[in-house]
Amino acid sequence: MANYSGPVCRLCRREDMKLFLKGDRCYTDKCGYERRAYAPGQHGQARRRKLSNYGSQLREKQKVKRLYGLAERQFRGYYHKAIRMKGVAGENLLQLLERRLDNVIYRLGFASDHAEARQLVRHGHFLINGHRVDIPSFLCRSGDQIEVKDGSKKITRVLESLGAVDRRGVPKWLELDKDNFKGKLTALPAREDLTLPIREQLIVELYSR
Numbered sequence: 001m002a003n004y005s006g007p008v009c010r011l012c013r014r015e016d017m018k019l020f021l022k023g024d025r026c027y028t029d030k031c032g033y034e035r036r037a038y039a040p041g042q043h044g045q046a047r048r049r050k051l052s053n054y055g056s057q058l059r060e061k062q063k064v065k066r067l068y069g070l071a072e073r074q075f076r077g078y079y080h081k082a083i084r085m086k087g088v089a090g091e092n093l094l095q096l097l098e099r100r101l102d103n104v105i106y107r108l109g110f111a112s113d114h115a116e117a118r119q120l121v122r123h124g125h126f127l128i129n130g131h132r133v134d135i136p137s138f139l140c141r142s143g144d145q146i147e148v149k150d151g152s153k154k155i156t157r158v159l160e161s162l163g164a165v166d167r168r169g170v171p172k173w174l175e176l177d178k179d180n181f182k183g184k185l186t187a188l189p190a191r192e193d194l195t196l197p198i199r200e201q202l203i204v205e206l207y208s209r
Contacts, residue, residue, distance in 0.1 A: 057206035060199050067196065068097050069114045074137070079207050090200030091191045098189040101128070102136035104146060108176050108183040109165030110158055125152035142188050148181035 051059065065075050082092035097103065102111075102118040105126060111117035117136075120126070124134040127147050140146070148158060162178055170176045171193050175184045 054206075057202040060202040061206050064094075064097070064198055064200075064203060067114075067198075068100070068103060069118065070097075076207070079203070083204075090204045093203065094191065094194060094198065094200055095189055096139065098194070099139045099141075100136065101126070101133060101138040101140055101146075104140050104174070104183070104185070107171055107174055108146065109162050109168065109170060109178070110148060110181075110183075112157070112161045112164070116157060116161075120152075120155075120158070125149055125155065125158070140185050142185050144185045146183045146185075153181050 061075070065072070068075075070078075078096050079089075079093055082096055083089045085092045098107075102114060102121050105111050105117040105121060106114050110126075111120055121136045121138075122134055124132050125148060126133060127149055128138070128140070129145050132149070152158065158181075162181075165176070165178065171189065173185065173187045173189045173193055175186050177183065
């Protein structure tokens with residue numbers, strides 16, 4: 001999934017829901033899913049078959065992988081880490097995914113989508129607690145301070161994304177200082193902070209087979 005270079009609107013249509021993979025375009029009437037809310041391909045408009053238990057589990061896993069832009073190997077690694085943590089495995093998995101630096105950058109509004117956030121991180125435009133970090137999978141912790149480097153505050157995409165952040169909103173576990181290009185993790189993300197309909201238990205059941 002990390003190397004997917006095809007039309008991302010097909011991914012939303014395959015999962016039958018908006019995954020917000022194209023940033024601000026997803027909020028307009030140009031959204032591919034809004035215009036063609038059926039599965040891609042020659043038989044996309046045909047009546048959908050009822051999925052088996054395995055099919056439901058697989059689709060849920062694919063949906064979350066695509067939402068965060070991860071490859072299968074990466075995603076499976078997060079699952080194995082989640083089951084070794086205390087607490088509910090499915091909730092641990094989602095918390096780990098939310099704590100990824102590229103996701104935090106996206107949630108704070110410094111980027112319009114996950115792919116853009118990942119690129120900005122790789123190019124070293126952000127500081128974590130005053131130190132340059134260019135690893136998208138870096139796991140942020142409660143209390144971490146994230147800021148845009150001084151030399152990167154004039155990047156057009158960052159400015160445009162921050163301009164649209166009020167429409168998207170910022171999760172309550174994050175704090176954004178838009179004027180100073182800074183953000184902070186005030187707490188670790190809780191399950192109720194995720195607004196997208198994700199059935200993480202299906203993913204746990206799939207990998208537990």
